[in-house]
Amino acid sequence: MSRVLMKGNEAIGAAAIKAGCRYFFGYPITPQSELPEYMSKALPEAGGIFLQAESEIAAINMVYGAAGAGARVMTGSSSPGISLKQEGITYCAGAELPCVIVNVMRGGPGLGSIQPGQADYFQSTRGGGNGDYRTIVYAPASIQETVDYVMEAFDKADIYRMPVLILADGMIGQMMEAVEIKEPNKIDLPEKDWATVGTKGKRKPNIINSLYLDSEKLEQHNANLQKKYNKIEATEVQYEAFGLEDAEVVCVAYGTTSRIVKNAIKHCNDNGIKVGMIRPITLWPYPYDVFKSINPKAKGILTVEMSAGQMIDDVRIAIEGRLPIYFNGRCGGMIPTPASIVEDIKKIAGGK
Amino acid sequence: MSIVYERSKGLTDKDTHYCPGCTHGIIHKLVAETLVELNVLDDAIGIAPVGCSVLAYEYFNCDMQEAAHGRAPAVATGIKRCRPQNIVFTYQGDGDLASIGTAEIIHAAHRGEKITTIFVNNAIYGMTGGQMAPTTLVGQKATTAPFGRSEELSGKPIKMAELLATIDGANFIERVAVNSPANIRKAKKAITKAFKCQIEGKGFSLVEVLSTCPTNWGYSPVKSLRWLEDNMIPYYPLQNFRNFEEV
Numbered sequence: 001m002s003r004v005l006m007k008g009n010e011a012i013g014a015a016a017i018k019a020g021c022r023y024f025f026g027y028p029i030t031p032q033s034e035l036p037e038y039m040s041k042a043l044p045e046a047g048g049i050f051l052q053a054e055s056e057i058a059a060i061n062m063v064y065g066a067a068g069a070g071a072r073v074m075t076g077s078s079s080p081g082i083s084l085k086q087e088g089i090t091y092c093a094g095a096e097l098p099c100v101i102v103n104v105m106r107g108g109p110g111l112g113s114i115q116p117g118q119a120d121y122f123q124s125t126r127g128g129g130n131g132d133y134r135t136i137v138y139a140p141a142s143i144q145e146t147v148d149y150v151m152e153a154f155d156k157a158d159i160y161r162m163p164v165l166i167l168a169d170g171m172i173g174q175m176m177e178a179v180e181i182k183e184p185n186k187i188d189l190p191e192k193d194w195a196t197v198g199t200k201g202k203r204k205p206n207i208i209n210s211l212y213l214d215s216e217k218l219e220q221h222n223a224n225l226q227k228k229y230n231k232i233e234a235t236e237v238q239y240e241a242f243g244l245e246d247a248e249v250v251c252v253a254y255g256t257t258s259r260i261v262k263n264a265i266k267h268c269n270d271n272g273i274k275v276g277m278i279r280p281i282t283l284w285p286y287p288y289d290v291f292k293s294i295n296p297k298a299k300g301i302l303t304v305e306m307s308a309g310q311m312i313d314d315v316r317i318a319i320e321g322r323l324p325i326y327f328n329g330r331c332g333g334m335i336p337t338p339a340s341i342v343e344d345i346k347k348i349a350g351g352k
Numbered sequence: 353m354s355i356v357y358e359r360s361k362g363l364t365d366k367d368t369h370y371c372p373g374c375t376h377g378i379i380h381k382l383v384a385e386t387l388v389e390l391n392v393l394d395d396a397i398g399i400a401p402v403g404c405s406v407l408a409y410e411y412f413n414c415d416m417q418e419a420a421h422g423r424a425p426a427v428a429t430g431i432k433r434c435r436p437q438n439i440v441f442t443y444q445g446d447g448d449l450a451s452i453g454t455a456e457i458i459h460a461a462h463r464g465e466k467i468t469t470i471f472v473n474n475a476i477y478g479m480t481g482g483q484m485a486p487t488t489l490v491g492q493k494a495t496t497a498p499f500g501r502s503e504e505l506s507g508k509p510i511k512m513a514e515l516l517a518t519i520d521g522a523n524f525i526e527r528v529a530v531n532s533p534a535n536i537r538k539a540k541k542a543i544t545k546a547f548k549c550q551i552e553g554k555g556f557s558l559v560e561v562l563s564t565c566p567t568n569w570g571y572s573p574v575k576s577l578r579w580l581e582d583n584m585i586p587y588y589p590l591q592n593f594r595n596f597e598e599v
Contacts, residue, residue, distance in 0.1 A: 023434055049433050053426070054459035061423035061456070065430025068417045069397065069438075073430070091420050196415035196431070198438050201394040205364075207409045209418040 003178040008143045008168065009034035009076075011179050012102055013042055015147035016074050018181050019154040021100070022048030023073040025062035027055060027081060030114040031170040032104035035076040056081040060088025060101070067097035068208035070195030072154055076102035078170075079120050080111055083128065089163050090129025093225075094210025098157035100150065101135075102166045104173035107332040115333020116170030118255060121310035124167050125284045132222055134229045136164045136236060137283040139254040143177040149281075151184055156236065158189045160228055167283060169306065170333075171256040232285055239287035243269075243276030244294045248349045250276040252315050253304040254283060257336060261304050264341035273349045283311070291318035300324040300348040304336050324348075360384040362393050364413045373566040373573025375530045376404060376472065380411055382530075382540045383443065383470055387414065390547055392439040397431050399424040401453075403445035404478040404565075412443075422453020425460035428467040439550060441468040446487040447477045450512050457516070457558075464521030464555040468546045471512060474563040475584060482568030486510040489583055494568075509587065513560040517593035524549040524557035525593040529585060531562070531577045538590075545597070554596040562588055 006014065013035050016024070024043055026036035036052065043050040053059035059075050066073040077085060082103045092099055105120050107113035124137045136156055138149040146168055153164040196206050212218035240258075244250060249268075253261040258279045265275045276294065280287050294301075301323055303312045309327050316325060328344050330336050359365075362384025370376045387393040396414040400406060402421035409416035419427040424442035432440045449457050449471050460467065476494055477483040484494035484501055487509045491500040501509075513527040524546050528539035542559045549557035562584050564576035571579055 023430075025430065051429070051433060051463075054455055054462075057423065058426040058429075058456055058459065061420060061426035062430035062433070064419070064423075065399070065417060065427035066434045067430075068427075069431045069434045071434040073434075087420055088423070095418070196397045196417055197435060198395040198397060198415055199393075205409075205413060206415045207418070208416070209409060211406065211418055 003180045005176050006143065006179050007034055007176050008146060008172045008174060009104065010038040011143050011147050011181070012076065012150055012166070013038035014181050015150040016100065016154070017042055017046050017048070019072070019151040019184050021072045021074050021154060022046065023066045023071050024050045025053050025059040025066070025073070025075050027053050027059050027077065029078045029081045031106060031173045032076050032078045032102065034173070035102065056084035057087060060085040063099045064088055064092055064095070064097060067092065067099045068095065068196050070192040070197055074100045074102065076104065078104045079106050079108050079117065082120060082123065086128040089135065090127070090131055090133055091210055092163045093129070093133035093135065094131060095208050096161040097163070097208065098161050099163050100153045100157055100166065101163055102168065105167065105169045113333045114170070116256065116306060116335070117331070117333060118169055118257060118306040119308070119310065119331065120167065121283065121305070121307060124165055125286070125314070133225060134232070134284055135162065136160070136232060137167050138165070139167045139281060139283050140172065141255055141258050141279065143172065143175070144179045146172055147179050147181055155185065155187060155189065160232060162228070167255070169255050236282060237285045237287045238281040239290055240279040240281065241277065241290050241293070243274065244278070246274055247276030247295050247298050248274045249299055249302055249345050250278060250294050251302045251304060251341070251345070252278045252311070254280050254311065257304055257306055260336055260338055261341055264338040264345065267338065267342050268345050273345060275345055286314045286318070288318040294323070296322065298323055299351060300326055302326045302328060302341070302344055302348060304328045304341060306330055306335060360388055362387045362413050364411055366410050368411055369407060370404070371567040373564065373576060375563040378530045378536060379470065379472055379561050379563065380408070382536070382543050383441070384412060386540065386543045386547055390544065390551065392547070392551065395437065396439045396441065397435070399427050399440070399442040401442070401444040401448040403448045405443055405445060405472065406479065408443050422448050422451070423456055424448065425453065425456040425465070425467070425469065429460055429463070429465050432465060432467050436466070439547065441470065443470045444472070445478070446471070446473045446475065446485045450486045450510050458519070461516050461519045461522040461556045461558070464523070466550050466553055466555060468550045469558040470543065471558055471560045472563045473560055473588065474565040475509070476565050476568050478565050478568055489587060511588065513558070513593050516558060521556050522558065522594055523555035523596035527560040527562065527588060527590050527593070529562035529580060529590055531564070531580045535590070545595070549596045552596070
């Protein structure tokens with residue numbers, strides 16, 4: 001397929017259908033509403049079902065039911081709506097149900113704004129719901145990357161039997177870029193012999209459940225989940241990095257913010273300041289190890305986010321006190337400017 | 353020698369955790385027998401609630417999903433939309449369905465989801481220790497209504513069958529009780545019709561079953577059955593509210 005010009009939210013829908021998703025349960029919220037709108041037309045054409053739920057809570061619980069019945073299923077929302085879905089997400093994690101959840105982030109807290117934001121990092125990577133669970137979190141920086149990771153997300157969800165998050169921001173959702181919706185990778189996925197599809201009188205009942213009243217059994221269930229998460233941390237980390245070994249300053253940013261930072265870095269490199277970059281693509285698992293490649297004589301790290309500073313916690317964990325860490329962040333739909341980032345880089349490089 | 357009675361194949365062999373005198377066991381049996389008699393047990397997918405019947409997934413001998421509190425109708429919707437060929441039912445208590453899950457049950461009915469809901473109303477939160485439910489009668493004592501339910505504070509108890517019967521998508525709504533052999537027989541008939549409503553693709557079906565909670569009401573099982581008859585049935589009349597067969 002050749003490249004076509006698509007709005008981010010619609011491209012997410014097209015990629016999901018290409019990946020075999022045939023069920024979408026959603027609820028309108030800006031700035032992701034084009035996703036349910038697209039699915040309401042495209043899914044019936046693809047032989048699937050789009051259903052507008054009565055609430056975000058109902059939508060994620062419909063996802064739970066469909067995933068438990070073995071379907072490839074998705075829901076999408078934006079920040080306050082994702083807060084409402086947290087109950088269902090932890091149930092999906094606890095019952096080990098594969099599903100894909102898209103968060104087109106806006107400014108917060110509370111009702112916040114409808115402008116782009118990155119303030120749901122804690123919620124996405126620390127578990128917005130109750131209990132010891134994780135979700136794989138992809139943070140794409142372009143619409144092409146978004147469609148590629150939406151497709152990958154369905155496979156990872158099936159392989160690991162867990163919810164996978166696509167953490168986009170309002171810019172990804174609303175802007176148009178040329179994209180190619182590629183053919184899905186052909187990989188062997190595990191059979192869903194655990195799904196509730198009716199026993200047909202041929203086997204014992206399958207049960208989808210996250211309740212373990214026996215403490216020892218619940219601890220064992222948690223241990224099994226942690227084993228799975230440890231494997232993901234060892235094998236599923238994805239990032240982009242450059243210029244770390246001889247960097248005077250290293251910038252860390254993800255999503256659309258990383259594109260602004262790249263402009264600033266180019267300006268600095270053109271003007272004789274060596275600036276490297278780490279762009280996490282998976283926010284969980286986080287690419288901690290790549291930070292070890294940073295020049296130990298660098299002057300400092302600059303973390304840039306559309307938040308009051310959330311990913312900076314992971315940068316601190318990764319740096320382990322070796323280098324000073326600085327922050328440039330804007331909130332509420334305001335966007336960091338290349339000029340302010342250049343200014344910060346110059347200050348750090350100059351030891352100020 | 354011939355077998356005159358045996359445990360329904362719709363139930364597993366597991367002993368239930370229900371308190372002595374609780375009527376959940378009777379209602380489980382009626383649902384299980386119905387699934388077997390209508391020959392749909394092998395295609396059935398049940399959804400257990402949060403509350404006393406939270407472990408129903410261990411008792412029904414069919415595929416089961418355990419839902420979050422009140423969300424069973426949404427979970428059932430997700431299943432039924434993917435697998436219209438299966439028979440999907442929810443089994444919910446009054447805290448689950450009539451309080452935290454009102455949005456989910458009303459909209460499942462409103463969409464005319466082809467699912468069946470067994471709604472067990474015992475006028476109290478049983479599992480958490482006898483707190484007031486939206487269905488608790490005025491004056492009835494509960495651990496969060498130690499002086500009895502106050503109408504001024506909490507309003508009158510909610511009548512879910514009547515409420516749901518106003519919705520066009522709800523094609524079978526009936527309230528029954530399991531306090532006597534005669535009423536149990538009527539309950540079985542209603543449950544059978546509710547599943548037939550789904551099998552025939554007619555839309556949403558619900559049976560509200562008035563039930564007892566001797567432990568939290570503080571009465572003996574026998575007195576509880578009498579209390580149900582004397583207090584609940586006058587407020588919650590036993591009748592059919594919508595019947596797809598008569599549409």
